[in-house]
Amino acid sequence: MVDFQSRIVTYSPAFTIVPTYECFNRCSYCNFRVDPDAGKLIELSKVQEILTRLQNQPVCEILILSGEVHPQSSRRQTWLQRIYDVGKLALQMGFLPHTNAGILSFAEMEKLKQVNASMGLMLEQVTPKLLQTVHKHAPSKVPSIRLQQLEWAGLLKIPFTTGLLLGIGENQADWIDSLQAIRDIHLRYQHIQEVILQPHSPGKQQTFTASTFHPHLLPDVVALAREILPLEITIQIPPNLVSDQQWLLACLEAGARDLGGIGPKDEVNPDYAYHTTAKLQELLYPGGWILKPRLPVYSRIDDSIPQELQPNIFKWVEQFEQWVHQNRKIETPISVK
Template sequence: MPHLITYSPAYTLVPTYECFNRCTYCNFRVDPGQDSWLSLTEAQQRLQQLQGQGVIEILILSGEVHPQSLRRQDWFEHIYSLCELALDLGFLPHTNVGPLSFDEMARLKQVNVSMGLMLEQITPRLLETVHRHAPSKVPDLRLQQLAWAGELQIPFTTGLLLGIGETPEDWRETLGAIAALHLTHGHIQEVILQPHSPGTSQAKAEKPFPPAQLIEVVQMSRELLPADITLQIPPNLVNDACLLACLEAGAHDLGGIGPTDEVNPDYPHPTAASLAARLQPGDWHLQPRLPVYPQYDTWLPSLLRQPVQQWRDRLGQPPANWTKAPAIAAQKQLS
């Protein structure tokens, strides 16, 4: 029987590329004040063109406006409005816009079926190198976000960025921190294992993360993370041999597939058809999924449950291995 590999049919909306962080490897940001924000009118036009095209997830991915900026509230309200717009047009929003306050996360839960934030690496050494000018990359700040997501029962995606100056022991510590948070709250849907891939817009040239080491990280992740956390590999950042080896090692999701990888614009996403062809040498079956996994449906606000169920009906029944809720998640529903 073929093994199931999932992906999310997705489209990315970027409210703004401006960001107060200056990570040396970033191919996304522009300086604050140097970017016009995406208007709701333009966003509506884009999304209307996607209706009936099989797109399920709208990823709201933004550069970060400083928490003390006079524009912060306008930025947050704009993100909230984009999520509402996506829902009104029949899509399911997933927001990843950097660290938020507890109250901001609680509000966005009302209009998002899931949310995310890359943990990257929790070693503080990177604050002296690639994150020297990136205040929101302080490890404790990002760990706090993951903990708050658990307290708020937000289905959550996080991940590791690999090849930015960390060590194998750092991988182990970061994975251990994710595992501990999930064992407490049961809220981590996926962990992305993202190999650094040099781009043309980054401030400092860095080497690509070696494919052989990515396979090692997949094996380590499967060893250290609870079995109900899915491992995700970005298929546009690896070659075919590495992709198949990562799947054999325990990664079973390929993330959001859409027209553009905004974080890695030099590496175009494959189409679903070309991705399925890449999987043919192995015993793999590619299947679309929603941005919220079935075991978390009961965590969703009531207004989000109907559109989620409608999409589930379109895709058919979820795979059997997804139907059992994580133990902690189930306990919370009974409490």
């Protein structure tokens, strides 16, 4: 008899809202940022317009993905308040926000927790040698600062996503160090939901000249992560960056169980389009995998969520149960015109 539960692969029906593309970091592999003097905060009226249209579509997660305004900038407080207001509005309109806004102070994280089901920050790599290369002009990519964010998220009991960026000048020993650092912090606080393994995929805007992280290496990294990380941490791979069906299925066999947020556009990797969920299920079918939607907060730790978020969580749990029961196919990308 087939154990269908063990062949489930999850994803989050998501839409990304970018408060600003401005960022004071200049990572050489970045295809997202604009210069600070070109930055402009999204208007709340525009956010409300987008969310109103999304209410008629199968979107649960609102990913609030922002570039970083410098901590010493006179606009930092306005920036943070806008991110908070976007999350609050998304909650009021029935969605579940997940914010990734780079390095935050403890107080800033505590504030944003009130309007987020979960939050995230890519650790990338803990090796300091990247500060001499791809992170040479990226002050917030100091490994100790990013590890502190994971620690603070644990202290605040924030359900958290982190991950590794692969193929930016690190080696296997660095992968092990990074995964062990994530594991050690999680063991103290039990707050890390998932770890993303993101292969470097060249885009049109970056100055970093390295080639794509080869997909045949990714299953080995997945297996390594599965060996090091506690079983309750889900391993996530981005399917738009693993386009070859053979290696996508190999990653699942090695232990990956989540495909992340699926929506109309990958803002971090805009040159790589998402598949529709119907196409993803088609790709997964030969391996016997079943695609299933999930919330941005995993049910095993949703008791840490502020009470104000609970009604939305319960609503979406019920909705997802109905979708699964009816074997309903959810088509994405989602169009917002």
